[in-house]
Amino acid sequence: MADVGDDERIALLRFVERFALVLREAGMAPMPARVLAYALADDADRYTAGDLARGLGVSPAAISGAVRQLVQVGLLVREREPGTRSDLYVLDDRDLWSRFMTAELASLHRFEEAVAGGLEVLGTERPGGRRLAETRDFMAFLHQELTDALARWPAERDRLAGERDGAPVPR
Amino acid sequence: MADVGDDERIALLRFVERFALVLREAGMAPMPARVLAYALADDADRYTAGDLARGLGVSPAAISGAVRQLVQVGLLVREREPGTRSDLYVLDDRDLWSRFMTAELASLHRFEEAVAGGLEVLGTERPGGRRLAETRDFMAFLHQELTDALARWPAERDRLAGERDGAPVPR
DNA sequence: CACAACCTTCACGAAGTTGTGAACATCTAT
DNA sequence: ATAGATGTTCACAACTTCGTGAAGGTTGTG
Numbered sequence: 001m002a003d004v005g006d007d008e009r010i011a012l013l014r015f016v017e018r019f020a021l022v023l024r025e026a027g028m029a030p031m032p033a034r035v036l037a038y039a040l041a042d043d044a045d046r047y048t049a050g051d052l053a054r055g056l057g058v059s060p061a062a063i064s065g066a067v068r069q070l071v072q073v074g075l076l077v078r079e080r081e082p083g084t085r086s087d088l089y090v091l092d093d094r095d096l097w098s099r100f101m102t103a104e105l106a107s108l109h110r111f112e113e114a115v116a117g118g119l120e121v122l123g124t125e126r127p128g129g130r131r132l133a134e135t136r137d138f139m140a141f142l143h144q145e146l147t148d149a150l151a152r153w154p155a156e157r158d159r160l161a162g163e164r165d166g167a168p169v170p171r
Numbered sequence: 172m173a174d175v176g177d178d179e180r181i182a183l184l185r186f187v188e189r190f191a192l193v194l195r196e197a198g199m200a201p202m203p204a205r206v207l208a209y210a211l212a213d214d215a216d217r218y219t220a221g222d223l224a225r226g227l228g229v230s231p232a233a234i235s236g237a238v239r240q241l242v243q244v245g246l247l248v249r250e251r252e253p254g255t256r257s258d259l260y261v262l263d264d265r266d267l268w269s270r271f272m273t274a275e276l277a278s279l280h281r282f283e284e285a286v287a288g289g290l291e292v293l294g295t296e297r298p299g300g301r302r303l304a305e306t307r308d309f310m311a312f313l314h315q316e317l318t319d320a321l322a323r324w325p326a327e328r329d330r331l332a333g334e335r336d337g338a339p340v341p342r
Numbered sequence: 343c344a345c346a347a348c349c350t351t352c353a354c355g356a357a358g359t360t361g362t363g364a365a366c367a368t369c370t371a372t
Numbered sequence: 373a374t375a376g377a378t379g380t381t382c383a384c385a386a387c388t389t390c391g392t393g394a395a396g397g398t399t400g401t402g
Contacts, residue, residue: 029360041289042299048378060378060379062362086379157305355390356389
């Protein structure tokens with residue numbers, strides 16, 4: 001029996017599946033979603049590919065592809081400790097969600113490009129073109145708002161952390 | 172030959188596919204994505220299911236499921252003109268993207284619920300729990316920011332429209 | 343009242359995706 | 373140098389999902 005009990009391990013995996021499901025609904029592939037959820041919720045700071053495979057109970061091959069994708073979008077960082085023969089994957093939790101949102105912003109940028117392409121073809125005079133123009137405006141607006149919000153997050157996070165530690169929630 | 176030319180029709184369908192692809196990457200199913208893109212970019216205000224089927228060159232069966240989903244999430248409104256035997260589907264473009272974002276906010280809410288469930292099991296003391304807590308904070312922060320931004324959009328849209336019509340782009 | 347048009351539902355064939363198992367490459371310790 | 377272990381790549385099998393075609397239900401028309 002593990003130090004925290006097998007029940008907790010099962011509960012952890014249950015949560016991983018649940019959270020991964022939400023991530024999948026948001027467009028992420030199943031295995032990367034599981035790996036991200038697991039690395040987030042389990043207690044270790046760094047994971048080898050083997051840790052992830054054993055922890056999730058899946059084949060090493062599945063991990064390989066998943067971490068590659070996660071590293072590519074910047075949600076996971078690959079590290080290498082000298083004198084060891086395995087890569088370490090680190091969830092940089094201080095900036096994790098900023099990174100996540102940055103990826104979302106890239107997706108938003110693809111939206112804007114697609115709409116701009118449509119506008120070139122359709123013009124802005126006809127009803128369809130006008131709708132497209134408004135769509136472009138909204139995307140640009142949202143892009144700016146999200147960028148601003150993202151810039152505000154670090155301060156907000158520190159404020160929340162300070163509240164917890166220093167002045168135990170005014171209420 | 173149609174009044175706007177077949178070339179434009181082809182260009183329209185090409186745009187529809189391109190834009191639908193982006194929507195799919197954002198998590199939308201293929202056929203609803205196509206229908207939404209088509210209803211947005213084509214010039215009609217209202218479409219019957221048959222219009223959509225012929226316009227997109229797909230079977231009526233595919234339209235049926237697609238519009239049901241779109242109506243369910245509020246992106247399309249079903250109307251019925253008295254004395255006609257077909258439903259009309261309307262893209263309420265004035266509020267379209269607000270509706271779209273509202274749906275996104277619902278997705279964000281599922282995130283928050285999933286994380287809250289995990290926190291109940293894991294607690295906030297262990298490293299994994301702390302990461303989860305920060306995740307929850309970020310989600311709540313983002314939820315608030317998006318809600319605020321959404322409230323600002325109508326005014327911003329009117330400002331942009333006024334700029335275009337009244338004072339022809341200062342520059 | 344019967345007909346015709348339109349939309350919906352259902353089951354099927356097809357296409358794309360996912361994760362596994364086995365072989366291969368890389369690297370460390372003996 | 374050899375052996376052992378770890379991570380990666382490739383091809384395959386299982387699964388899920390998608391869109392079509394045919395049948396059924398409903399509504400307005402002749």
